[in-house]
Amino acid sequence: MPVRRLLILTGAIVLVDTMFFAALTPLLPHYVDELHLGKSGAGVLQSMYPAGALVAGIPSGMAATRLGVKPTVLIGLSLMAFTTVAFGLADSVLTLDLARFLQGVSSAFSWTGALAWLVAAAPAGQRGRLIGSAFGAAIAGALFGPVLGAVASFTGTAAAFGAVAGLAIVLAAGAAVTPPAARGRPQPISMLFEAILRDGRIQTGVWLCLLPALCFGTLSVLAPLRLSDLGWGAAAVGATYLVSAALEAAWAPVLGRISDRRGRLPPLRAALAASALVAVLLPWPHRALLLAFFVVCAGFAFGSFWTPAMSLVTDAAEERGLDYGYAFALVNIAWAPGQAGGAAIGGALASATSDAVAYLGLAAACLCTLAALSRYRDTAAPVAADR
Template sequence: MIFMMLGGLLFWACLASLLPVLPAYVKDAGASDHEVGIVMRGFAIGLLLFRPKMGQLIDTRGRKAALLIGIVVAAIAPLLYALTTSTGMLLAIRIFHGLSIAAFTTSYSTLVADLAPAENRGELIGYMSLVNPIGMAIGPALGGYLHPLIGNQALFFVCSGLGVGSFLFSLMVQSTPVIAPPDTADNRPKLTAWHIVSHDRFRIPTFTMLSVGLAFGVLSVYLPLFVKQENFAMNVGLFYTMAAIASFMTRLVSGKASDKVGRGLFITVGLLCYMVSMIMLWAAQDVPTILAAGFIEGCGGGMLLPIMIALITDRCLAHERGRVYSLCIGGFDLGIFMAGPLVGFMAAWVGYRGLFAIAALVTLLATIVFITLSSKNLAYSLRFSLGKGRDLYALPKT
């Protein structure tokens, strides 16, 4: 688990180092705002294309193979960016780059779920997910600091080096055994994508992740351009650093607390944090407001994402974890992808501020849906989402 954490830390630092510079790099290559959105959401296209296959690979061939695939892609992709300024080629590379998170995050989450005792599942998932905020704190600050000093090309090589370090640590990770499904034919239905996302256990978590992905897609693509357009005197990487600090703090306590009071309350609060953060960005007139929005967004992500993984783990069997994760968490990928065509084209009419207002409305809708539909009826949903009732869809803890 130590090697998992070290490898995960460098993996997220590798990816996050590009966040402050890549949208501007694409725009400087001659792309319009709309084309920047298309290229950046190519990452989500890769996620959508590859995550289901990775989920299947994880369940049938083991967790470590997918883990290493994701890291290798993360190390190669920055070098490919350095080779071209063609918008078409950058889109293709961005799609390929999406394979990295599709493989790594699904396999990493599945490994942690395999190791976590049921009674401490939220706590261990929360602790092991700390690699994300730490890496997201180091990466953007590093990228934002180095870029003015060494330029695009050298920064891409630095990012690749972080990926190589992640690969070396992850080679030392020992995979858990592949878990076979029950032998009885009646207990072995084929898990199609539609079967997973349409099932009562997984439909609302998938929709929730879709909504948060849409908000995050707007944030990741258009925040650097918003800061540049409004002439805010700040390193945009500091927004992500503030988010990572807040995410770190909340993950330390929320996972353990969710084991005691239930997952629903923390998911509800996480959604509300996302909504407030988007409203603050819409209204921002100074740098402190933007940084405060980053902190609140980090609180939301620190509660919502790991506890949603714990919730999904509570509701699925061990031999189907890879496929269920790939589809339910894939809702987040779809949301990022949809941020471009559904929201990004409106930038010319409503501006970047207007995009954040739209993202706030989306997360408000997700909050209402989760509070009213997360369990078997309205009454149970209200109790579960406010921490007053148990999860009726959770399977027996074994």
């Protein structure tokens, strides 16, 4: 089937998924006040979604390789519709955490199936551009997510999140009538474990997916709470993330083209340097507007990892003959503990010490990775992009 049609479908799926994920950010101060969560409790709530994605990472890859990418997408979208409604109606910490966890499970199936479907149909020289375009749509979802959260803070979560569930149902119907991808021979799960244990390029790509997730997880807890402490409400916090996501969404396809032409490592080195710098700056502002500016810069820097890092993983998977379903399962397995660890550990560390300790730890991790990557040579030249 035409790659453009698959790109539109994939983009729509990841847009709706990330819209719900990002909707929680401006609602965190509300849940902290209403349910007396504190920073550590807020971190746990934020970590439930990636925890679900981690648990479902390998099963989603197995489903993609054995059932096919289309059934994997349908499983994810169906579960998304159910869990989004459940989260909107939840009125206790336990039900919120459980609904958020199951939404992470649905996300793993949706992302693994949709991206594997897209990349399998993509010409090799356009892989970075297509991943970047799909990720740009995902970031657009992150752009609308805080707006959805801000609206939910005024209208109530049931109505706002019910609308997201309706979108998931529409997308499931669209995926159901889309011609399925050609099925390859199912691969044993041992191939996935062999790849992550023995392939240095895949290990590097997985770490470079985990690290920005760690950064974003920490930022998603500490930044909205600090902005709230400085006097900003849910709408202003949502506007901050709106600006950040708009810049990321516009940049992702451009970054994909750069990685197709220049290789995956140059943009990754730039992302590491920029992320270290902004992490050093984040703890210190005492004015909400200046902090909001740094949050926007952080989102841009952290978001610059995804496209080249995922392209690096898929390039290595293709060289090994590893199914793309397993490749994106590895991305989920990398992202999930990073996002969960950043949210839970970052929130707990900041609560026990200060925000500065959490942010400076991220800066140190970025600098150490940059030093290691400076000695790393990509084993393959960038593929000439198709024009």
